[in-house]
């Protein structure tokens with residue numbers, strides 16, 4: 160796996176490098192600074208009473224004169240024990256009177272007495288740094304004791320501890336094998352932590368990487384193929400990335416479905432516009448043709464012929480009217496809130512009324528129209544006007560597609576808390592391949608359009624939509640040449 164700088168893994172590793180680097184540098188600075196202070200503290204505590212013992216042992220000042228011999232002796236003995244120690248004799252105001260450091264190196268003439276007072280007061284937190292006589296800007300740990308002469312303070316013995324040995328942290332570090340070893344071990348630890356971090360990031364970024372690759376594939380498929388995250392299943396132990404993956408996966412499925420639906424709706428809309436314009440144009444052209452003929456031929460036309468033409472024009476006019484009415488009806492039913500009034504009514508009575516309405520038409524066509532109803536007339540719940548429309552459409556179709564001598568039977572069947580209505584005919588039947596499509600808008604088995612006797616192909620679409628609004632469905636069984644049977648059920652209402 161490569162570490163692309165713009166990958167999530169690359170960024171995490173870069174952040175880890177910066178973090179570990181910052182931890183490393185700050186811990187080095189902290190450790191060295193603390194070590195130096197600790198050394199100073201130990202040094203100052205160890206030599207806390209050094210100045211005091213020196214003053215007690217030797218008679219350094221007598222009145223206003225310095226006992227140079229005693230001072231020289233004290234300097235020398237100290238130099239032997241620890242060459243890093245410098246001894247200064249100060250007067251009561253802090254002015255340097257004498258010192259043990261090599262001549263020319265001392266750069267201050269006075270030493271500030273505030274740290275001296277703090278030291279003598281005791282109880283202060285060590286280390287206490289005093290002014291370094293060798294460095295006008297420097298401070299060092301020290302030991303100090305007042306020099307008294309006959310009960311009067313005549314000055315201080317100011318002992319600078321450690322010389323220049325602890326001046327810089329770098330020197331502290333360079334001078335200590337233990338510190339160097341510890342720093343090495345710490346550095347190795349940090350490098351190991353960095354390597355372990357980089358490896359764990361490979362593992363942690365595995366799922367975001369997979370998700371990103373799957374999304375890329377989804378994009379490449381032009382949002383046609385939904386995301387497939389193998390083995391990415393809902394689990395109570397899943398984290399945010401798992402949830403993200405599952406959500407994106409289901410979103411992609413929905414997107415694919417909706418894109419397909421949109422495409423389908425778009426093509427259905429185009430088909431519908433084409434069908435409507437065709438269905439409107441055909442009767443309009445015929446209507447215009449007949450009316451023009453009547454107008455042109457005028458008195459030359461035999462009265463029966465003239466009447467026939469006007470009758471045909473009227474038929475096409477009615478067909479146009481029926482078509483626009485059905486279109487309007489379907490549009491109303493397909494709106495978000497179709498007007499519906501659910502009530503309890505007797506399906507038997509309604510079916511009888513509708514059958515009665517078509518009895519004359521059936522007789523005219525030489526078709527027997529029968530009814531089979533059980534004795535107990537239980538009520539159903541629904542919109543009576545819409546269910547009437549369903550029965551009308553189904554009986555109308557049965558009449559339209561059943562030849563003379565055929566039979567249509569409307570039967571009602573009770574059971575399972577519902578009442579089913581079945582309209583069976585002995586008509587021409589429907590090819591099995593056509594069955595799934597007959598409920599589509601404008602679908603007709605015979606594709607030729609324009610015959611004024613034919614329906615517009617909206618009747619069954621209206622039936623299906625009305626039953627859908629009643630949470631019901633329409634079922635169809637048909638055998639070509641034998642007959643067709645439509646069936647739907649409504650809930651009984653007590």
Ligand code: ADP
Pocket residue numbers: 556557560561584586587588589597598602603604605613614615616617618619620643
């Ligand atoms: P149409 O107005 O053309 O009758 P429908 O939506 O009512 O439109 O019906 C769609 C198609 O289903 C019809 O064109 C017809 O071919 C077929 N169909 C409907 N009912 C019957 C039936 N009872 N017998 C045979 N075919 C039928």
